[in-house]
Amino acid sequence: MNALTALGEVLVLIGTFFYFLSALGLIRMPDVYNRMQTSTKSATLGSLGVIIGVGIWALGTDFGSAAWLTKTVVIAVFLLLTNPISAHALIRAAYKSGIPLWEGSVMDKYREHIEAKAKALEAAESETPEEGGEE
Amino acid sequence: MGEASKISRYLYTVIVLFLIWLLLTASLDPQELGFGLILSLIVAAFTYEIFSTGGLANLHPKRIAYAIAYVPYFLWAMIMANLDVAYRVLHPRRPIRPGIVHCKTVLKSDVGKLALANSITLTPGTITLDVDDENYFIHWIWVPDEAMTEEEGEHVKAASANITQPFEKFLKVIFG
Amino acid sequence: MIGINVYLALIAIATLLSMYRVFRGPTTVDRLVAVDIMTTITAGLMVLFALYYERMIFLDVALVYAILAFGGVIAFARYMEGGL
Numbered sequence: 001m002n003a004l005t006a007l008g009e010v011l012v013l014i015g016t017f018f019y020f021l022s023a024l025g026l027i028r029m030p031d032v033y034n035r036m037q038t039s040t041k042s043a044t045l046g047s048l049g050v051i052i053g054v055g056i057w058a059l060g061t062d063f064g065s066a067a068w069l070t071k072t073v074v075i076a077v078f079l080l081l082t083n084p085i086s087a088h089a090l091i092r093a094a095y096k097s098g099i100p101l102w103e104g105s106v107m108d109k110y111r112e113h114i115e116a117k118a119k120a121l122e123a124a125e126s127e128t129p130e131e132g133g134e135e
Numbered sequence: 136m137g138e139a140s141k142i143s144r145y146l147y148t149v150i151v152l153f154l155i156w157l158l159l160t161a162s163l164d165p166q167e168l169g170f171g172l173i174l175s176l177i178v179a180a181f182t183y184e185i186f187s188t189g190g191l192a193n194l195h196p197k198r199i200a201y202a203i204a205y206v207p208y209f210l211w212a213m214i215m216a217n218l219d220v221a222y223r224v225l226h227p228r229r230p231i232r233p234g235i236v237h238c239k240t241v242l243k244s245d246v247g248k249l250a251l252a253n254s255i256t257l258t259p260g261t262i263t264l265d266v267d268d269e270n271y272f273i274h275w276i277w278v279p280d281e282a283m284t285e286e287e288g289e290h291v292k293a294a295s296a297n298i299t300q301p302f303e304k305f306l307k308v309i310f311g
Numbered sequence: 312m313i314g315i316n317v318y319l320a321l322i323a324i325a326t327l328l329s330m331y332r333v334f335r336g337p338t339t340v341d342r343l344v345a346v347d348i349m350t351t352i353t354a355g356l357m358v359l360f361a362l363y364y365e366r367m368i369f370l371d372v373a374l375v376y377a378i379l380a381f382g383g384v385i386a387f388a389r390y391m392e393g394g395l
Contacts, residue, residue, distance in 0.1 A: 084256035089388035
């Protein structure tokens with residue numbers, strides 16, 4: 001039991017705590033958007049803690065080497081880069097497939113933006129055929 | 136940012152690929168290094184056209200320094216925001232007030248916008264829902280009072296000050 | 312090395328809790344979010360297993376698993392959006 005092992009163990013413990021928190025958020029929150037808010041990011045931070053914690057922990061053991069740390073850092077960076085992308089894809093899928101916001105939500109600027117855009121497009125489309133008809 | 140020369144883009148791709156090879160193999164054996172170098176030269180010849188438009192200018196020392204300074208700043212923001220969300224999850228009354236807000240950014244390049252969207256998504260409480268040119272639509276778990284105004288300009292200003300501006304000062308230098 | 316059993320058990324409980332949302336979740340996207348969380352947790356679990364069995368090769372397994380899970384979630388999300 002040396003300093004590296006202890007530090008790694010503490011990081012892994014923090015990571016598992018955040019895993020736990022993300023699972024709890026998945027159960028407690030009222031709609032899919034808020035579930036995503038509380039769970040995906042806690043899970044990312046939890047993975048960061050667990051994975052880098054394992055890398056540091058292995059350095060303190062007799063079988064560990066520097067390769068453990070670099071490989072775990074690669075996995076952690078990969079998760080850090082890809083997890084927000086999948087969260088973004090999922091929340092877009094939720095919105096586009098028409099799941100309504102929770103009734104306690106206070107505003108929805110995105111709908112206003114989409115409607116304004118559709119109206120502008122419609123206006124542009126309705127103008128062109130009229131011009132074509134006149135000719 | 137215009138297109139850099141082909142040589143510069145090719146060299147930049149080779150350097151990045153070789154760094155990835157170094158991290159993945161995690162050994163300094165000369166045979167592995169040589170094979171990795173040959174592989175990066177070959178793969179870069181096929182992929183440099185879609186990999187980067189900036190070329191070696193991306194490795195400017197100022198950009199690298201800002202990128203290194205960005206990592207602890209970002210991790211700190213992420214940890215603080217995670218504790219905030221932990222409070223919301225564990226609180227018995229579940230204090231949430233969600234809404235989709237509208238932000239504007241000053242970043243120009245596509246990679247910078249991607250990095251900003253990812254940073255916003257990873258700091259809990261905010262998820263990027265869609266990006267349309269300079270407009271960011273963000274689902275926010277607790278919309279503060281100053282962003283609750285009906286007036287559009289005020290709202291965008293308040294939301295941008297809270298969400299995008301803390302990251303922009305770094306990302307503006309790193310990605311332009 | 313006794314502590315690692317406790318961590319594995321805690322991660323198993325977290326996975327079971329997200330499993331509840333997979334079975335219960337009213338919409339498909341709810342289930343997908345829960346599966347996404349479970350894959351992220353599983354990647355961490357594989358890294359812990361590498362330490363448990365003292366085999367470095369499991370780290371590569373975890374990396375490949377993370378890549379495949381990412382691709383799967385993206386494909387499902389695109390399908391839900393109607394853009395596939």
